[in-house]
Amino acid sequence: MEALGAPGAGAAIALENLFPPLPSEVILPLAGFTASQGEMNLWAALLCTTLGSVVGALALYGVGTVLGRDRLIAVAAKLPLVKIADIERTERWFLRHGPKAVFLGRMIPLFRSxxxxxxxVERMSLPVFAVLTTIGSAIWNTLFVVAGYRLGEDWSKVTDAVGLYSKAVGVFAALAVCAFLVVRVARPGPGKRRA
Incomplete structure (x- = not known):
C-alpha cells in the first residue's frame, strides 16, 4: 500500500468493482492504516478510493448500456429456467426503486458491482447514477478507511468483522437463488414475452 499510494488504492478499488473477488474490505482499511503511519494522506486516500469506486461503477454502467434491453432479453430467452417475464418484472422493480438500489447497493458486498x-441497461440518468454512486461509495469507503486509520496496527479487525457481513450477504443471495430455482422447477409455466 505504501508503494501504491492513494492513486494506487483508488485504482485497486476501481478494479474491485470490475473483479469483485478483489476485496475492498481489505484494501480500504489497509489504506487507512497506511495513512495512520504517515505514509499516505488520509484525505487523498478517501478522495482516490471514492473516485476509483465511481470509475469502476461507470465502466459497468457502460457494459449495461452496450448490452441493452434487447440483448439482455435475447440472452435471457436462451437461459434454462429464466423467463422473459422475470426480466420484465425486474425492469419494473428497477424503474420504481432504481435510485435507492444504486445508492444502497454501493454498501452491500457483491451487489456493489x-x-x-x-x-x-435501463439507461438511468447518468448524472443521477454518478451522484448516487459517489455518495454511497464515499460513505462506504470513509467507514473502512477511517476504521483502518483509527485501529492502526489492528486494522485487520475490520476485515474480520466485515467478513461476517459479506458471508451473511452471500448466504442470503444463495438462498434466494435456491428459492427461485425451487419455485421455477415446481411451477415452470409459460416463458413467453408479454405484448
Missing part, C-alpha cells in the same frame, strides 16, 4: 449493470 452488479447494481451498475441494470442501471446501464
Amino acid at each position: 452488479l447494481i451498475s449493470v441494470p442501471a446501464g
Whole structure:
C-alpha cells in the first residue's frame, strides 16, 4: 500500500468493482492504516478510493448500456429456467426503486458491482447514477478507511468483522437463488414475452 499510494488504492478499488473477488474490505482499511503511519494522506486516500469506486461503477454502467434491453432479453430467452417475464418484472422493480438500489447497493458486498449493470441497461440518468454512486461509495469507503486509520496496527479487525457481513450477504443471495430455482422447477409455466 505504501508503494501504491492513494492513486494506487483508488485504482485497486476501481478494479474491485470490475473483479469483485478483489476485496475492498481489505484494501480500504489497509489504506487507512497506511495513512495512520504517515505514509499516505488520509484525505487523498478517501478522495482516490471514492473516485476509483465511481470509475469502476461507470465502466459497468457502460457494459449495461452496450448490452441493452434487447440483448439482455435475447440472452435471457436462451437461459434454462429464466423467463422473459422475470426480466420484465425486474425492469419494473428497477424503474420504481432504481435510485435507492444504486445508492444502497454501493454498501452491500457483491451487489456493489452488479447494481451498475441494470442501471446501464435501463439507461438511468447518468448524472443521477454518478451522484448516487459517489455518495454511497464515499460513505462506504470513509467507514473502512477511517476504521483502518483509527485501529492502526489492528486494522485487520475490520476485515474480520466485515467478513461476517459479506458471508451473511452471500448466504442470503444463495438462498434466494435456491428459492427461485425451487419455485421455477415446481411451477415452470409459460416463458413467453408479454405484448
